[in-house]
Amino acid sequence: MDSGNERLTEAVLGERRHLVNLAYRMLGSPAEAEDAVQEAYARWYALAPARRQEVAAPGAWLTTVVSRVCLDVLGSARVRRERYVGEWLPEPLPDRTEWFGGGAAGSADPADRITLDESVGMAFLVVLESMTPAERVVFVLHDVFRYPFPEIAAIVDRTPAACRQLASSGRGRVRAARVPSARRVPSAGRVPSAGRAGQAGQAGVVRDFREAWEAKDIAALIGLLDPAATMVADGGGLVGAVLRPVEGGEHIARYLVLMAEKAPGLTLLERTVNGSPGLVAQRDGVTATVAALDLADGRITRIWAVRNPEKLARWS
Structure with a gap:
């Protein structure tokens, strides 16, 4: 050549x-x-x-x-x-x-x-x-x-x-x-960066959220969720997942505790998901759910829970 x-x-x-x-x-x-x-x-x-x-x-x-x-x-x-x-x-x-x-x-x-x-x-x-x-x-x-x-x-x-x-x-x-x-996006469409300090603060909220979820502490979960929070789950019809968004911090907290009671043996891990602090749920080392979280003012405003196993191959 x-x-x-x-x-x-x-x-x-x-x-x-x-x-x-x-x-x-x-x-x-x-x-x-x-x-x-x-x-x-x-x-x-x-x-x-x-x-x-x-x-x-x-x-x-x-x-x-x-x-x-x-x-x-x-x-x-x-x-x-x-x-x-x-x-x-x-x-x-x-x-x-x-x-x-x-x-x-x-x-x-x-x-x-x-x-x-x-x-x-x-x-x-x-x-x-x-x-x-x-x-x-x-x-x-x-x-x-x-x-x-x-x-x-x-x-x-x-x-x-x-x-x-x-x-x-x-x-x-x-x-x-x-x-x-x-x-916070101005007319040009810019999304401002959270920065290292913001990332650290988000990680702290995610850690508290994980601990409250593991403890099935509904009151603590409600305190960490924005009252108008939304949770969306993607199971793709291959695994169980709520088919419509769950709206409201209290509803989400109660739903998460119910799911924890129905699926014992899950291990919750704090991981970076799409560049931000998130959670990964595993059973016997196999990833069952990857949750991306959006936060504002120290509270979780949105949860995107991906459960479709076809989308989780990179996580196991």
């Missing part, structure tokens, strides 16, 4: 982490993200060597293919999720740094964009699920990875003006979701 081909191969393979990060935010599934990236690489290597040499920006070429694959996957996923049993949640991520970086295009001030680690938070991913496929792809490309609208227009085969409108619509969905982070 000559030096030119070697440099091209290194450049192409060096895009993988960025592409997987991009695809995960678009799809909410690590497995689907990896499949989308694999498809892009398959198409790249299906090109004749001379054609590959003609591509001025292999990274941009791969980004275009991955984004278009994700658009197709999102379109079919909407149909599949209409038949899904109960609530559908994104697949939770363990604390693996490859999902929290990957580089963003452009050189915008970091204060004016959603940071990569925040963009894998469960609250943010759930909001992305409410977007149309085109909104989601454009929003992720522009507001998270900072691609300019003219480049996005070429990727999604729309005008720059149409892409601006799609991104604006996506920001509107973020604001309308009214999760604690979204309530």
Whole structure:
């Protein structure tokens, strides 16, 4: 292999982490993200060597293919999720740094964009699920990875003006979701970072919550939950899970204690879930539930409990 081909191969393979990060935010599934990236690489290597040499920006070429694959996957996923049993949640991520970086295009001030680690938070991913496929792809490309609208227009085969409108619509969905982070999102769509101090405080609340749950202390659980808290569980029809959101701190506390009584022998572990403190429930070393938590003002406002075993393979 000559030096030119070697440099091209290194450049192409060096895009993988960025592409997987991009695809995960678009799809909410690590497995689907990896499949989308694999498809892009398959198409790249299906090109004749001379054609590959003609591509001025292999990274941009791969980004275009991955984004278009994700658009197709999102379109079919909407149909599949209409038949899904109960609530559908994104697949939770363990604390693996490859999902929290990957580089963003452009050189915008970091204060004016959603940071990569925040963009894998469960609250943010759930909001992305409410977007149309085109909104989601454009929003992720522009507001998270900072691609300019003219480049996005070429990727999604729309005008720059149409892409601006799609991104604006996506920001509107973020604001309308009214999760604690979204309530602090300015018009540009930025989600502020909790910082190390905030993470430490959240970890303390999660620790108290775990201890109260293990003790089946309803009063303590109610004190740690926001009165308007919501819990959503995803069992996918494969394991038992409440099919509709449980609303209200007291209702959630009583439900959790009831579940603890019906499922003895669970071990609760404090773990990082999608970049934030969360809980993992295991039985005999096998993960049964991964719970991502959202907090505001020292109380838990939302719980996303993923129980579908097909989404927990990375946790066992």
